[in-house]
Amino acid sequence: MKKILLAVLLAPMLFSQDIDSLLDEYQETNNASLQKVDEKLGHLSIYSQADIQKMQYHKLGEILQELPHINYNLNRLGHASLSLAGTKTQLNGFIRFFINDQEISSLYTQSPFLNWGDIPLDFVESVEIYYGDSSFALGNETGIYFVRIYTKEAYKQNGGELILRYLSKGANAQSVMYADTLQNGWSYYAFANREELRDKRDYKDERLFNNEKREYLFFNIENERTDLQIGYAGVRKDSYMGLAFDVVPESGALESKNLFINTTHSFLEDKSLQAKFSVNQQERMYREENAEGLATIPIIDLENAAATIPKYFNEELRYRKLNAYLSKTFSTQNNQLFAALNFTQKKYKVLYRENTNLLGETFTPQRYNDFDKETVYSLLLQDDFFLRKDLSLIANFKLDKYERNGDLENTTETMFRIGSIYTPLDNLGFKAFYTRTYLPPTFYSVEFMNKDESTPDEKIKPQKYSLATLEGVYTLSNTKFSVIYSNVRIDDFLYMTPVGFIHVPYTVKVEGIVFDLKHQFNDAYELELSYFDNHISEIPNNAKSGGFVKMMGGYKAFSYFASLIYRESYSYMDVEADASYDLSLGLQYDYSKDITFNIKGENLLEKSTQTFYTDHSNSSYAEVFAFEDYEKRLSLSLRWKF
Amino acid sequence: MRTLLVSFVIATTLSAQNYTFLVSEYTKETELEAKIVSNIAEASLNKSEIRLFIPEISELEERVYSNFVTLTSSCSEADFVFVKRSVDVTEYCQDMDKVYVTNNYSKLLSDQRYIGAFFWQKSRPNITFLNKRLQKKQIQLPSNYEKFVEDF
Numbered sequence: 001m002k003k004i005l006l007a008v009l010l011a012p013m014l015f016s017q018d019i020d021s022l023l024d025e026y027q028e029t030n031n032a033s034l035q036k037v038d039e040k041l042g043h044l045s046i047y048s049q050a051d052i053q054k055m056q057y058h059k060l061g062e063i064l065q066e067l068p069h070i071n072y073n074l075n076r077l078g079h080a081s082l083s084l085a086g087t088k089t090q091l092n093g094f095i096r097f098f099i100n101d102q103e104i105s106s107l108y109t110q111s112p113f114l115n116w117g118d119i120p121l122d123f124v125e126s127v128e129i130y131y132g133d134s135s136f137a138l139g140n141e142t143g144i145y146f147v148r149i150y151t152k153e154a155y156k157q158n159g160g161e162l163i164l165r166y167l168s169k170g171a172n173a174q175s176v177m178y179a180d181t182l183q184n185g186w187s188y189y190a191f192a193n194r195e196e197l198r199d200k201r202d203y204k205d206e207r208l209f210n211n212e213k214r215e216y217l218f219f220n221i222e223n224e225r226t227d228l229q230i231g232y233a234g235v236r237k238d239s240y241m242g243l244a245f246d247v248v249p250e251s252g253a254l255e256s257k258n259l260f261i262n263t264t265h266s267f268l269e270d271k272s273l274q275a276k277f278s279v280n281q282q283e284r285m286y287r288e289e290n291a292e293g294l295a296t297i298p299i300i301d302l303e304n305a306a307a308t309i310p311k312y313f314n315e316e317l318r319y320r321k322l323n324a325y326l327s328k329t330f331s332t333q334n335n336q337l338f339a340a341l342n343f344t345q346k347k348y349k350v351l352y353r354e355n356t357n358l359l360g361e362t363f364t365p366q367r368y369n370d371f372d373k374e375t376v377y378s379l380l381l382q383d384d385f386f387l388r389k390d391l392s393l394i395a396n397f398k399l400d401k402y403e404r405n406g407d408l409e410n411t412t413e414t415m416f417r418i419g420s421i422y423t424p425l426d427n428l429g430f431k432a433f434y435t436r437t438y439l440p441p442t443f444y445s446v447e448f449m450n451k452d453e454s455t456p457d458e459k460i461k462p463q464k465y466s467l468a469t470l471e472g473v474y475t476l477s478n479t480k481f482s483v484i485y486s487n488v489r490i491d492d493f494l495y496m497t498p499v500g501f502i503h504v505p506y507t508v509k510v511e512g513i514v515f516d517l518k519h520q521f522n523d524a525y526e527l528e529l530s531y532f533d534n535h536i537s538e539i540p541n542n543a544k545s546g547g548f549v550k551m552m553g554g555y556k557a558f559s560y561f562a563s564l565i566y567r568e569s570y571s572y573m574d575v576e577a578d579a580s581y582d583l584s585l586g587l588q589y590d591y592s593k594d595i596t597f598n599i600k601g602e603n604l605l606e607k608s609t610q611t612f613y614t615d616h617s618n619s620s621y622a623e624v625f626a627f628e629d630y631e632k633r634l635s636l637s638l639r640w641k642f
Numbered sequence: 643m644r645t646l647l648v649s650f651v652i653a654t655t656l657s658a659q660n661y662t663f664l665v666s667e668y669t670k671e672t673e674l675e676a677k678i679v680s681n682i683a684e685a686s687l688n689k690s691e692i693r694l695f696i697p698e699i700s701e702l703e704e705r706v707y708s709n710f711v712t713l714t715s716s717c718s719e720a721d722f723v724f725v726k727r728s729v730d731v732t733e734y735c736q737d738m739d740k741v742y743v744t745n746n747y748s749k750l751l752s753d754q755r756y757i758g759a760f761f762w763q764k765s766r767p768n769i770t771f772l773n774k775r776l777q778k779k780q781i782q783l784p785s786n787y788e789k790f791v792e793d794f
Contacts (some may be wrong), residue, residue: 018786019678019682019685020786022677023678023769025674026671026674026675026678027767029670029671029674030671030767035662036669037664039664039665079722088655117719152765155727155762156762156767157764158761158762158763158764161764175703180748181727181747181748183746183752184728185726185727185749186726186728187744224727224728224729226649269698423662423663423665426664428662429662429663431663473663475660476660480662518660594764640766641764642764
C-alpha cells in the first residue's frame with residue numbers, strides 16, 4: 001500500500017512533461033501577466049492578457065467601469081471622467097495613468113481622460129490597478145489610484161496583427177501592429193490605431209453632438225538594458241454640452257494632441273541602477289459658440305455680467321513636461337532599499353485666446369494669471385523588510401520641493417506610508433497600509449479658482465489625503481475571496497462651485513468596503529462577483545455603492561462572456577438618478593490560430609449610469625438634471641495575425 | 643465539530659492553488675523556460691545529463707535553471723549553449739562543436755552555428771530547427787520534435 005502511495009506521489013516527478021504541454025503552459029503563464037506585479041504598491045486588481053481576451057475588453061474604459069470606489073461618467077465635454085464613489089469630481093489627480101513607466105495625465109488638469117482615458121487595448125499586454133499607492137516608486141505625480149498599462153513586449157510578439165472593428169451608428173475602428181526582433185537582439189514594436197465614434201443625444205428637443213475621431217500611435221524599441229518609447233494620442237471631437245449656460249451650444253470643437261518620448265536605461269550587472277528621461281507635450285484647442293453665454297469662470301465677473309460673459313470663446317494652449325529620474329535598489333536576503341531622485345519641469349503657454357462678450361466686443365486675454373511654470377525636485381525612499389518569511393514590512397517616504405513662478409510661493413511637501421504584508425498560511429493573507437499623501441494644485445485649478453479666495457497662497461493649498469486600508473484574502477483550491485476596508489480623510493478638498501473651485505473648510509471622510517469572489521469552475525469557466533459600499537460624510541451626488549458579476553467560458557473554438565455592472569440609485573436636490581445595470585454579452589469564434597471573429601453588445605438593457613449636470617437657461621436659478629452617460633453599443637470585430 | 647473544522651482548514655490549506663499575495667519573487671515563467679530549454683537540449687543531444695552554458699546568465703536564471711539542469715560557468719565545460727537574444731556568443735565560445743540554440747529567430751537565420759531557436763512568434767512560444775544544420779551536426783531529433791523542423 002505504501003509503495004502504491006509513493007508511486008502516485010512521485011509519478012509527476014518521474015515523467016517529464018511533454019514539450020507541447022510545456023509550450024502551452026508557458027503561454028498560459030505569460031498570459032496570466034503576473035511578471036510585473038508588485039504587491040508593495042497597494043491593493044491590486046489585475047487585468048491580464050487572458051482576461052482582456054476572454055472578456056473582450058476593447059478599450060480601457062470598459063475596465064475602469066468595473067473598479068470599486070469609483071464611478072465612471074461623462075463630463076460636459078463628452079469624454080470620460082472618474083469620480084470617487086458618492087461624488088461627482090470636477091478635478092482629477094487622485095487617479096494616475098502610466099503607459100509602462102510614462103505618466104500620461106494632462107499637464108493642465110491632471111486628468112488623463114481626454115487623450116488617454118479610453119485607449120484601445122489592442123496593444124496592451126495587461127493592466128494593473130493599485131489602490132493606495134502614491135507614486136512612492138515612480139516619478140513625482142501623486143494620487144491614490146494608480147493604473148499601470150503595460151504594452152505588449154516586442155520580443156514576445158514577432159509578427160503582425162490587424163484588427164477591424166465595426167460599431168453601432170456607423171462608428172468604426174482599425175488597429176495595426178507589427179513587431180520584430182533584429183539579429184543584434186534589439187526588438188521593436190509599432191502600433192497605429194484610428195477610430196471614428198458617433199454619438200448624438202436629445203436634450204429638451206435639441207440635439208447634443210459627441211462625435212469624435214481619435215488616432216493613437218505607439219513605437220517601442222528595446223533590448224535587455226535600454227528601452228525607448230514614443231506615444232502619440234490625437235483627438236478631435238464635438239464639445240457635447242461644453243460650457244453652454246443652456247446646455248446645448250450652437251457649435252463647439254475640442255482638439256488635443258499629446259506626444260511623449262521616454263527612454264530608460266539600466267546599469268550594473270544586476271540592473272539595479274536605472275536612469276529615465278522623458279519629454280511630454282500636449283497642444284489643446286477649444287472653441288465654442290453659444291448666444292446664451294458660456295461659463296468660462298476665469299473671464300466672468302458677475303457684477304459686470306453682460307460685458308464679461310462670452311458668447312464665443314476660442315483658445316489654443318501648449319503644455320510641456322520634462323522628467324529625469326535616477327533610481328538605485330540595494331538588495332540583501334531580507335531587505336530591499338530603494339532610493340530615487342526625480343526632477344520634473346512643467347510649462348504652460350497660451351498660444352492664442354479670444355472671446356467675444358454678449359455685447360459683441362472681442363478680447364484677446366493671453367493669460368489669466370502669471371503662473372505658467374512649475375519645477376519639482378523629489379527624493380524617494382522605500383524599504384521592504386522581511387521580518388519573517390511570511391511577514392514583510394514596508395515603509396515609504398517622499399519629499400517634493402516645488403518651485404512655482406508668478407505670485408505663487410515655493411513649497412515643500414512630504415508624504416509617507418507604512419504597511420505590512422502577512423501570509424500566515426498559503427491560502428490566507430493580509431495586507432495593510434497607512435498613507436499620508438497630497439494632490440498639488442494644477443494650472444487648471446489655479447485658473448478656475450473662485451476669485452473670492454483671498455490670497456494667492458489660498459489657491460495653492462494641496463488637498464491632503466490620509467488613507468488607511470486593510471485587505472484580507474482567503475483562497476480555496478479554485479476560489480479566491482478578498483475583502484478590502486478603507487478609511488479616507490481629505491483636508492482642503494477642492495470642490496467646484498458655479499463661481500469656481502473652493503477648498504472645503506473641514507475634513508471630508510469616506511469609509512468603504514469591497515468584497516470580491518472569484519471561482520474557476522475548470523480551465524474554461526470562470527465567475528467573479530464584486531461589491532463595494534462607500535459611506536461619505538457629504539451629501540452624495542453620485543452612486544455610493546455598486547458591483548459587478550461577470551463570467552467567461554468556452555467550448556471548442558467558441559468562447560463567450562457575460563457581465564453586469566451595477567451602480568445604486570441616488571438623488572440630489574430632489575432629482576432622482578435610477579440604478580444602473582450595464583449588461584454586456586460577447587461571443588468569440590476562433591476560425592483558426594490566426595483569425596478570430598468577435599461580436600459584443602454593451603449596455604444592452606439601456607440602463608446606463610447617469611450624471612448630474614446644471615442648466616442655467618433661467619438666470620434666476622440653476623436647474624439640476626440627470627443625463628444618461630451611454631447608449632446601447634454593438635460591435636463586430638475581425639482579428640488577423642500575420 | 644472542532645475536528646471537522648480543523649480538517650476543513652487543513653484540507654483547504656493543502657489544496658490551495660490560488661495565490662493570496664505574490665510576495666516572493668515570481669519565478670514561474672523562468673521555471674517553464676528552464677524546463678523547455680532542458681527538454682530541447684535533451685532532445686538535441688539525445689541524453690538526459692546535460693551540461694548547459696548560458697552566456698550573461700542573470701542571477702534569477704542561474705537559481706532557477708540549476709533546479710532542472712547542470713549549469714556550467716564556461717562554454718568549454720558545456721555540451722549545450724543557449725544564447726539570449728542580444729548576447730554576442732563569440733565573446734564566450736569559439737568551439738563550433740557545441741550545440742547552439744538561441745531565442746532570436748533572426749540570429750538563427752544569419753548565424754550558421756545555431757541549429758535551432760526557442761522564441762516568440764505571433765505572441766506564441768515557438769521552437770524551430772533547421773534541417774540542414776541538424777544534418778551537418780548529425781543530430782537526430784525524437785519524433786515529437788519533427789514538427790519543429792524547417793526544411794532549409
